[in-house]
Amino acid sequence: MAEIFAYILHKDGKADDTAYELINAAAKIDPEAPVTAVVAGSGSELDSACSEAAKIYPAVWKIDNEALAYVNAEAVRPMLVNIIPKGAVLLLPHEHFGMDLAPGLSIKLDAAYLPDVVDFEGVEGSTLNAIREEFSGMVSTHVAADLSGGVVVTVRPGAFAPDEDAAASGEVVDKSGDAGAAPALMRRYLETLVAEVGEVDITKSEILLSIGRGIEDEENLEIVFDLAKVMGADVSCSRPIVDAKWLEKSRQVGTSGQTVKPKVYIACGISGSFQHLGGIKGSPFIVAVNKNPKAPIFQAADVGVAADILEFLPELQEAIEELKG
Amino acid sequence: MEILVCVKRVPDSSENEIEVKGDGTDIERDDLVYSVNEWDNYAVEEAIQIRDKVGGTVTVASVGDEETEEVIRREMAMGADNGIHLMDDAFEGSDGKGLATTLKALVEQGSYDLILTGAQADDGAGQVGGMLAAMLDYPFASLVNLIEVVDDKKIKVGREIAGGNQEMNEIDLPCVLSIQTGINEPRYVGIRGIRKVASVEIPVKGVSDLGIDAGVVGAAGAKVKRLDYFVPELGEGAEMLEGSTEEIIEKLIELLKAKGGIK
Numbered sequence: 001m002a003e004i005f006a007y008i009l010h011k012d013g014k015a016d017d018t019a020y021e022l023i024n025a026a027a028k029i030d031p032e033a034p035v036t037a038v039v040a041g042s043g044s045e046l047d048s049a050c051s052e053a054a055k056i057y058p059a060v061w062k063i064d065n066e067a068l069a070y071v072n073a074e075a076v077r078p079m080l081v082n083i084i085p086k087g088a089v090l091l092l093p094h095e096h097f098g099m100d101l102a103p104g105l106s107i108k109l110d111a112a113y114l115p116d117v118v119d120f121e122g123v124e125g126s127t128l129n130a131i132r133e134e135f136s137g138m139v140s141t142h143v144a145a146d147l148s149g150g151v152v153v154t155v156r157p158g159a160f161a162p163d164e165d166a167a168a169s170g171e172v173v174d175k176s177g178d179a180g181a182a183p184a185l186m187r188r189y190l191e192t193l194v195a196e197v198g199e200v201d202i203t204k205s206e207i208l209l210s211i212g213r214g215i216e217d218e219e220n221l222e223i224v225f226d227l228a229k230v231m232g233a234d235v236s237c238s239r240p241i242v243d244a245k246w247l248e249k250s251r252q253v254g255t256s257g258q259t260v261k262p263k264v265y266i267a268c269g270i271s272g273s274f275q276h277l278g279g280i281k282g283s284p285f286i287v288a289v290n291k292n293p294k295a296p297i298f299q300a301a302d303v304g305v306a307a308d309i310l311e312f313l314p315e316l317q318e319a320i321e322e323l324k325g
Numbered sequence: 326m327e328i329l330v331c332v333k334r335v336p337d338s339s340e341n342e343i344e345v346k347g348d349g350t351d352i353e354r355d356d357l358v359y360s361v362n363e364w365d366n367y368a369v370e371e372a373i374q375i376r377d378k379v380g381g382t383v384t385v386a387s388v389g390d391e392e393t394e395e396v397i398r399r400e401m402a403m404g405a406d407n408g409i410h411l412m413d414d415a416f417e418g419s420d421g422k423g424l425a426t427t428l429k430a431l432v433e434q435g436s437y438d439l440i441l442t443g444a445q446a447d448d449g450a451g452q453v454g455g456m457l458a459a460m461l462d463y464p465f466a467s468l469v470n471l472i473e474v475v476d477d478k479k480i481k482v483g484r485e486i487a488g489g490n491q492e493m494n495e496i497d498l499p500c501v502l503s504i505q506t507g508i509n510e511p512r513y514v515g516i517r518g519i520r521k522v523a524s525v526e527i528p529v530k531g532v533s534d535l536g537i538d539a540g541v542v543g544a545a546g547a548k549v550k551r552l553d554y555f556v557p558e559l560g561e562g563a564e565m566l567e568g569s570t571e572e573i574i575e576k577l578i579e580l581l582k583a584k585g586g587i588k
């Protein structure tokens with residue numbers, strides 16, 4: 001059976017949540033396969049990330065290089081090519097770093113690439129069977145990857161349960177020498193610009209009235225702000241509303257926006273993509289209003305209303321106003 | 326600046342309900358409304374804006390069947406200078422690598438400084454740009470939401486990372502970038518714009534024109550195969566409120582009050 005490697009993201013010396021999920025993803029591929037964490041970076045932050053990874057994984061490979069103080073996909077790629085054995089399965093999280101690194105890495109390893117996998121169905125001969133989603137989660141597909149030359153997989157964050165025990169005691173092996181020197185870079189990291197805080201800080205809101213593309217027109221925003229006012233809610237949104245410049249970026253909920261922890265989250269005209277849901281934490285009471293009764297958001301919500309928001313929200317507002325007198 | 330933008334014709338999933346065919350071999354395509362992939366449209370707009378600032382040309386290329394031509398033409402109506410339609414039975418069943426192999430052959434026939442793709446398309450894979458760059462040994466950046474031309478050797482790009490933060494990079498030309506939505510505001514294309522380019526010749530290229538071996542693309546060359554489409558067994562999901570609108574609202578208000586959803 002192929003060896004499995006898991007690429008560990010870390011920040012400020014702490015392993016990312018996905019580090020705890022990839023071990024369970026690996027077990028779903030083959031519970032018998034040896035699994036090794038690969039942790040790249042530099043200095044003491046790298047060392048503490050490695051110690052944490054050693055509690056989750058039976059083996060940890062460390063790549064320590066000053067050039068990786070800020071990990072640039074183009075810098076770490078040739079190092080991984082130098083150390084990952086031919087035919088191995090390499091798991092990465094499907095987020096902005098994994099999406100940057102994995103496709104090109106699969107070419108350089110001459111391996112198959114399975115992007116954004118949500119589940120595995122195991123190995124059959126020299127085929128790795130997995131499940132993906134298409135069309136924003138509206139349909140799923142079974143996919144088969146040829147394992148003979150190895151496979152690079154990006155795994156959807158949150159799709160596998162985290163390893164709660166973290167009771168391993170893996171050995172940390174320094175692979176920096178084998179990984180080789182940093183390449184001359186054709187892409188150079190300059191700086192990270194931190195997002196501005198907007199007029200409302202939705203990360204602190206208790207009630208969020210959140211709108212998506214279903215609002216259809218900028219003029220209809222009024223409906224939502226009016227309702228939010230009578231409810232005492234703040235207004236947040238999905239990404240297309242920010243892309244259209246109808247609301248400021250600081251109101252966007254999701255993996256590339258804000259992480260919110262309200263008590264109540266009301267999703268109006270939002271389909272329920274994993275990038276959007278990834279920004280909702282703390283198990284709030286979720287209400288979804290969507291005109292498509294099959295919208296994936298209804299799988300994530302506690303209570304659903306199949307309705308046109310442009311008609312439903314004003315009626316809800318009227319009823320609340322009556323109640324408040 | 327010579328810019329190539331790779332685009333895909335896709336069912337518009339915000340306009341359509343996507344249903345799986347009875348035998349699971351495909352989705353129901355008969356009544357679908359198709360358009361250009363949302364991410365690609367931002368890429369074409371960005372290319373046009375760069376060209377208008379620094380000069381050069383914008384070429385739009387797409388791999389796909391006969392119908393794909395309408396999407397190439399639409400992007401030309403937006404302002405792209407040239408279109409190239411990559412069509413061959415041999416492309417059928419290509420995986421990401423097969424598509425990247427096809428586009429690599431096209432890139433090698435031209436002399437492009439900048440190659441743009443969308444960050445992802447309808448299959449949510451987001452793979453072709455990164456693969457293409459690796460095959461060409463060009464630098465790559467994904468999820469780009471800002472481009473600033475520095476000079477004819479390099480550009481500055483912003484990448485969208487977590488929490489709405491932006492990672493700034495300097496990148497040498499030629500390079501490949503995958504474009505994230507929101508980088509610009511794509512212009513509207515009216516019927517008149519489409520009419521203007523209605524009779525423009527769009528060259529079609531197949532495997533022999535591109536000089537690629539039919540065995541390395543399409544189903545023959547694919548290491549990854551989609552076996553079927555299915556609708557997963559759904560969990561319990563939400564409790565759907567039923568009844569007249571009044572009844573629904575009454576129940577909803579009760580629930581919201583109980584959960585602290587009305588202050």
Ligand SMILES: Cc1cc2nc3c(=O)[nH]c(=O)nc-3n(C[C@H](O)[C@H](O)[C@H](O)COP(=O)(O)OP(=O)(O)OC[C@H]3O[C@@H](n4cnc5c(N)ncnc54)[C@H](O)[C@@H]3O)c2cc1C
Nearest residue numbers: 212213214238239254255256257269270271276291308309
């Ligand atoms: C790298 C990356 C990062 C991303 N980060 C984020 C992120 O942080 N946050 C985020 O939200 N997205 C993010 N996205 C985008 C995400 O994939 C989806 O495209 C997006 O969430 C869809 O937004 P939506 O649900 O509003 O729109 P759609 O998916 O278009 O859904 C609109 C919904 O509204 C319903 N509807 C339409 N009209 C009405 C009506 N009149 N009444 C009721 N319902 C109606 C439709 O049935 C549909 O379900 C990211 C994507 C990528 C690739």
